[in-house]
Amino acid sequence: MPTVSMTVNGKPVTGDVEARTLLVQFLRENLRLTGTHVGCDTSQCGACVIHIDGIAAKSCTTLALQCEGAKVTTIEGLAEANGPLHPMQEAFREHHGLQCGYCTPGMIMAALDIVRRRGNDLDDHTIREQLDGNICRCTGYHNIVKAIKAGAKAMAPGGASRQAAE
Amino acid sequence: MYNFTFHRPTTVRQAAGLLARNPEAKLLAGGHSLLPVMKQRLANPPALVDLSLVEGMSGVELKGRSVVIGAMTRHADVANSKVLQEAMPGLAMVPGSIGDPQVRNRGTIGGSIANNDPNADYPAACLGLGATIVTNKRRIAADDFFTGMFSTALEEGEIIVKVMFPIAKKCAYEKFKHPASGFALVGVFVSKRGPDIRVAVTGAGSNGVFRVKSFEEALKKRFAAKSIEGMTIPATGMNTDIHASAEYRAHLVGVLARRALAKAAA
Amino acid sequence: MSATGIGAAVRRKEDFRFITGKGQYTDDVVRPGETRAVFVRSPHAHAKIAKIDASAAKTMPGVVAVLTGADLAGDKIGNLICGWMIHSKDGTPMKMAPHPALASGKVNHVGDAVAVVVAETLGQARDAAEKVKVDYEVLPAVVNPAKAKSGTQIHEIAPKNTIYEWSLGDAKATDAAFANAKHVTKLDIVNNRLAPIAMEPRAALAEYDAGTDQLTLWNTTQNPHVSRLVIAAFVGMAPEHKLRVIAPDVGGGFGSKIFIYPEEVVCLWAARKVRRPVKWTSDRMEAFLTDAHGRDHVTHAELALDANGKILAMRVKTIANLGAYMSTFSSSVPTYLYATLLSGQYDIPQIYCEVDAVYTNTVPVDAYRGAGRPEATFVVERLVEVAARELGLEPPELRKRNFVKSFPHQTPVIMAYDAGDYNASLKKAMEIGDVKGFNKRKRESARNGKLRGIGYSTYIEACGLAPSQAAGSLGAGVGLxxxxxxxxxxxxxxxxxxxxxxxxxxxxxxxxxxxxxxxxxxxxxxxxxxxxxxxxxxxxxxxxxxxxxxxxxxxxxxxxxxxxxxxxxxxxxxxxxxxxxxxxxxxxxxxxxxxxxxxxxxxxxxxxxxxxxxxxxxxxxxxxxxxDPTNFTFPAGCHICEVEIDRETGKTDIVNWTAVDDFGTVINPMIVEGQVHGGIAQGVGQALLEGVVYDANGQLVTGSLMDYTMPRAHDLPSFNLGFTETKAPSNPLGIKGCGEAGAIAAPAAVINAITDALGTEQIAMPATANAVWSALQRATPRAAA
Structure with a gap:
């Protein structure tokens, strides 16, 4: 069985995996990082979004072996243990941007990528267009849009909160 | 997904060698077409040859009167390329419209073209600009490259290395997204490069991407939406599914072509 | 009001674990020695099983067991049941066909489970499941509910594929009222079939402790006790006290996780057989094939009015598709959760409704957010809107003339409304939604080449299910x-x-x-x-x-x-x-x-x-x-939708949404608003985007998220919400309930807006761009006012 090594949430990890092992399986089953979810099998829903080398990707459409040597960040890696929440996490709670919580980790990871690409001052239209790869069945997106807008602002240099932990 | 062996060559030559030794092997670029199909067990390659470590296959460059895009360049990187934005913003509209942000972060131009999904966006840009697809073996004109649904002129062991797009002064892409999949329900790319006028359509035809000669002819007088006002194409040969009938797709070809022309003029 | 008491927008206590990735959903639970189950499913909608050969699968690497329907029957595992008895007009009980957890002799829908493979890993289980060889003798499939009665008989117990032919109301009095009417509005309506799609797919993990003879099931369920009761008392898996059901964090339900499904039964049974924990997690495509769908009505509806626009009577005939088997609460949805709400917010002297429930070779249909009430609201609110247009009245005006104004109000369809103020919610919604400015906005849209329409939905629902005595008298097998x-x-x-x-x-x-x-x-x-x-x-x-x-x-x-x-x-x-x-x-x-x-x-x-x-x-x-409540509660309100339609492509954009709801006492406005948002999104999804489609052979065309359109962020606007409040008199807090309102109200509001813009009533849900464009080809849009 091939061996794969990568850095996940700042920690080096190694595992023996079948070549067909998806990154999401590696994270959930080998590393027991179950915050990353699977909501579909056609790369549509975004429940599995994580960051590979700082860029958002769908871990259900990425092989673990493709991430050899990469830096992977999952929802579990956004806030340090016992540390404060990441401003985007805080914004989702403050603005009721989640209900059942299943899409939430992917939403937050996707939201951070929107900020990376589009900056801290986001309008509703941009957020809605840029959320194209993430499906939520509970919230009607209304509060997710609010949360991302506020979270992005809070992440701004000199904003209410510190920068991303990545 | 069935299991397979996984290879990560660092040169095109090594990749070609691996393909030669594993005739059933598939190339893995961004993986956003291949992996979903493998997950459904609709494809069963015994080996995958991952091109991500191959040097020199990524990037957008200006070379003479062409924009050259490495086959492994991700959609997001093409869409955001300063070089492309300045040289030919109309082409940047294409990768910018593919899938969703995460897909654009991983998917590549080479993967998209080699797969030739009948609803994919890049084939319209290639055909609509008269691009040249450069492989490890030869150069193939876009007009000869796309040979039907999921079918291309690529031969066994052939690897797309880059795609050369001649710079058109006026060009644009207009897409009507499939509401569920994000692919093109219909997408139309229009361009004018000197006397060469092209209108290429993806998503609509049951045999993949095609050019609309009647529109191109009408646009010779003047490259503007007005020149094809009221024009449409026959519904025969158009796809029909639950999201769009053949008649509707044919109608959209006209609408989107006019909108693309308006954008190209802007 | 204290900072954390009733009425305060307290931030959620549960959120920390979800935003940090520490939620524990069923698939996140891992038990020592766990195995994985993969089901072998029917590729045919309707077929006899001639032979199952599992010998090759059993020799595949990692396989622990391959089990079939014959094994299940051999172990005397009972069938799944529908727990709500409905009687036909002629007094005969509904025709509940056997529903074994693994098919026995015959498959009745694509995705029907035929066998299960239990293996060390998921990959091994999938590899082996492909090696189970099943020979089928394919039978003609029944797909269209409107033609089900003349189709091939699916179940021995149900001639003409008819489960029941039920009615509610006084047929004679209703006919008499129609005979005296000055105006009759008639509509043919299809309430499209929907896939619930909770983002967390269903999953089950079963474990058997041989030392104590105790079974434990971790399951994606909305009601673990009902699940345990059914699996113990009806399926006969284990005595109730020897079965523990745990619903850990559950990622959305919308009704689809109420029901008791074959997979959890099979996991429990297999875990006891192989003496190892057995886990099954659905993938999304499997979910499309096996999760109970919602809606799926074919209806003809008529509304009788006098010369002043006063409603005299309503007559409704509905065919309800219940799919291949009767799911847990399926029978109640198109009857007591549907016909009882046909009075809407209106004082209607006579209502008569007939419902024929039929079997088809499709996945079972059961409750989905709103369950019967969205279907009823769509019938009522489309009829009222169209009647107003036909009579040349403003739609709000016709509504006002017919609103129930004094309480309690006994409808002719069982329900006794106890409190409400329908004028108040309509008035407030018209203010918030700036209805006065609509014509100006419509002219602006026209200048941009767009058609603009406005649509209302003044809905009512019966919630707070339910007074046990009332539910029992209507056929419920349990107290509520x-x-x-x-x-x-x-x-x-x-x-x-x-x-x-x-x-x-x-x-x-x-x-x-x-x-x-x-x-x-x-x-x-x-x-x-x-x-x-x-x-x-x-x-x-x-x-x-x-x-x-x-x-x-x-x-x-x-x-x-x-x-x-x-x-x-x-x-x-x-x-x-x-x-x-x-x-x-x-x-x-x-x-x-x-x-x-x-x-x-x-x-x-x-x-x-x-x-x-x-x-x-x-x-x-x-x-x-x-x-035990003393009455249902009756949340009600008014939703107003404004759409803009691209004339050339037919694409509809929702540009304005106003909702004013009366939920009685609101405990946490932040959470209540969130419930309304989500409900509206699902209702808009039904109206514009979603629809399960089977082909003529019973193959599922919308089998993945590549084909079934889920509402995404850019399909929806932000919503303008308001509230009115009349307390529910039947419970100590005065709460009415808010979870389903949006999904109930929204579809009619959207379609009323689209038909307003188009000038034709002939548009089916989902109103895709193609459908709207086709309608535009047939219609002459009303001139901009």
């Missing part, structure tokens, strides 16, 4: 009360065990708000415990917008008892008469004195029992209540 147990710890912190189940609704917060306010203790000192049959004694779960109205009422009743007992304890502590003890803001005081004891001190004294003897008072502070 709810339970609560309030455990006060010696240190004064409180655990509330509830039979309600939260899968996104935020009970851990709202229920704690109630307890915190009532006992005068910090909200952080309250924990809500739910979703485990070993912890909570019994409960009916969450659906039908019942958790506030019924679940919280049970907590109120238990808190009443806690307070009464605590007063006794306080009386001993404060050396006063029990009748002189008052309780307020977390403090027990002796009336007219300054003697007092804090709630925490009283709790401690209840347990140390130093101030009283066991003969005087039992130690401890823990009370249980079973609350």
């Amino acid at each position: 009360w709810e339970s609560a147990e309030v455990r006060v710890n010696p240190t004064g912190s409180v655990e509330v065990l509830t039979g309600s189940h939260s899968h996104g609704q935020g009970h851990e917060t709202t229920f704690a708000q109630l307890v915190s306010q009532r006992l005068g203790i910090p909200i952080d000192n309250v924990s809500i415990v739910h979703g485990d049959t070993d912890k909570v004694q019994f409960g009916m779960g969450t659906y039908g917008s019942r958790s506030g109205a019924v679940g919280m009422s049970a907590i109120v009743k238990a808190l009443d008892k806690v307070e009464a007992k605590a007063k006794k304890v306080a009386a001993f502590m404060l050396e006063a008469a029990e009748g002189d003890i008052e309780f307020k803001d977390g403090k027990f005081t002796v009336a007219g004195t300054d003697k007092s004891a804090a709630f925490g001190d009283v709790a401690l004294n209840a347990y140390i029992a130093h101030k009283f003897t066991g003969a005087e008072l039992e130690p401890g502070l823990k009370e249980t209540s079973f609350y």
Whole structure:
């Protein structure tokens, strides 16, 4: 069985995996990082979004072996243990941007990528267009849009909160 | 997904060698077409040859009167390329419209073209600009490259290395997204490069991407939406599914072509 | 109002684990020695199983067992059941066909489970499942519900594929009213079939402890106790006390996780057979094939009016597709959850409704957010809107003329509305939605080449399911009360065990708000415990917008008892008469004195029992209540939708949404608004985007998210919400329920807006761009006003 090594949430990890092992399986089953979810099998829903080398990707459409040597960040890696929440996490709670919580980790990871690409001052239209790869069945997106807008602002240099932990 | 062996060559030559030794092997670029199909067990390659470590296959460059895009360049990187934005913003509209942000972060131009999904966006840009697809073996004109649904002129062991797009002064892409999949329900790319006028359509035809000669002819007088006002194409040969009938797709070809022309003029 | 009490927008207590990735959903639970199950499913909609050959699969690497329907029958595992009896007009009981967890001799829909492979890993189980060879003799499939009666008979018990032919109301009186009508509006309506698509796919993990003969099931369920009851009492898997069902974090339900499905039964059975934990997790494509779908009605509806636009009567005939088997509550959805709401917000003297429920070779259909009430609202609100247009009246005006204005109001279809103010919600919605400015906006749209339309939906729903006696008289196999147990710890912190189940609704917060306010203790000192049959004694779960109205009422009743007992304890502590003890803001005081004891001190004294003897008072502070409501609740409101349509492409954009709802008492406005947002999104999805499609052979065309359109962020606007309030008189808090309102109201509002813009009533759901464009080719749009 091939061996794969990568850095996940700042920690080096190694595992023996079948070549067909998806990154999401590696994270959930080998590393027991179950915050990353699977909501579909056609790369549509975004429940599995994580960051590979700082860029958002769908871990259900990425092989673990493709991430050899990469830096992977999952929802579990956004806030340090016992540390404060990441401003985007805080914004989702403050603005009721989640209900059942299943899409939430992917939403937050996707939201951070929107900020990376589009900056801290986001309008509703941009957020809605840029959320194209993430499906939520509970919230009607209304509060997710609010949360991302506020979270992005809070992440701004000199904003209410510190920068991303990545 | 069935299991397979996984290879990560660092040169095109090594990749070609691996393909030669594993005739059933598939190339893995961004993986956003291949992996979903493998997950459904609709494809069963015994080996995958991952091109991500191959040097020199990524990037957008200006070379003479062409924009050259490495086959492994991700959609997001093409869409955001300063070089492309300045040289030919109309082409940047294409990768910018593919899938969703995460897909654009991983998917590549080479993967998209080699797969030739009948609803994919890049084939319209290639055909609509008269691009040249450069492989490890030869150069193939876009007009000869796309040979039907999921079918291309690529031969066994052939690897797309880059795609050369001649710079058109006026060009644009207009897409009507499939509401569920994000692919093109219909997408139309229009361009004018000197006397060469092209209108290429993806998503609509049951045999993949095609050019609309009647529109191109009408646009010779003047490259503007007005020149094809009221024009449409026959519904025969158009796809029909639950999201769009053949008649509707044919109608959209006209609408989107006019909108693309308006954008190209802007 | 305190910062954390009733009415406060308290941030959710449950959120921390979800935003940090620490939620525990069923698939996140791992048991030692766990195996994985993969089902072999029918590729045919209707076929006889000639032969199953599992020999090759059994020799595949990692395979632990391959089990079939014959094995299941051999072990005397019983069938799944539908728990609500409906009788036909002629008095005969509904025709419930056998539903084995693994097909026995015959498959009845694509995806019907034929065998299960249990293996060490998921990959191995999938590899082996492909090697199970099943020979089928394909039979003609019945797909279209409107033609089901003339199709090939699917079940021996059900001639003409008819489950029941049911009716409600007075046919003769209704016909007489129609005979006297000045105007009759007629509509043919298809209520499109939907896939619920909770983002967390269904999953089941079963474990057997041979030492204690105990089975445990972790399951994506909205009602673990009902699940345990059915699996114990009807399926006969194990005695109820030997089966524990745990619903950990559940990622959305919308009805689809109420039902008892074959997969959890098979996992339990297999776990006991192989003596190892067995886990099954659905993938999305499997979910499309196996999760119960919703809606799927074909209806002809008529509305009779007099010359003044007063409604005289309504006549409705519906064919309801229940799919291949009768799912757990399927029979009740198109009958008592549907026809009973056909009076809408209106005073309608006569209503007659016939419903024929049929089998088809499609996946079972059961309750999906709203369950029957969206279908009813769509019929009523389309009829009223079209009638107004035909009579040349403004749609709000026709509504006003017919609103129920005095309460209680007995409708001709069972329901007795107890409180509401329908004019108030309409008026407020028209203000918030700036209806006055609509014509100006329509002209602006026209200048941009767009058609603009406005549509109303003044809906009503019956929630707070349900008074047990009423439900029982209508055929329910269970009572629909709810339970609560309030455990006060010696240190004064409180655990509330509830039979309600939260899968996104935020009970851990709202229920704690109630307890915190009532006992005068910090909200952080309250924990809500739910979703485990070993912890909570019994409960009916969450659906039908019942958790506030019924679940919280049970907590109120238990808190009443806690307070009464605590007063006794306080009386001993404060050396006063029990009748002189008052309780307020977390403090027990002796009336007219300054003697007092804090709630925490009283709790401690209840347990140390130093101030009283066991003969005087039992130690401890823990009370249980079973609350059975006295009536349904009747949330109602007005939604106004504005659309813009691209003339050239037919694409519809929702540009404005106003919702004014009357949910009675609101515990947490932030959470209630979230429920409304989500409901509207699902209703808009039904109207514009979603629709399950089977082809003529019963193959599922919309089998993945590549084909089935889910609403995405850019398909929706932000919503303008408002509230009116009339308290529900039937429960102590005055709560009506809010979970389903949006999904009930929205489809009619959208279609009324689109038809307003198009000038034709002929548009089916989902109103895709193609469908709207086609309608535009047929219609002459009304001129911009």
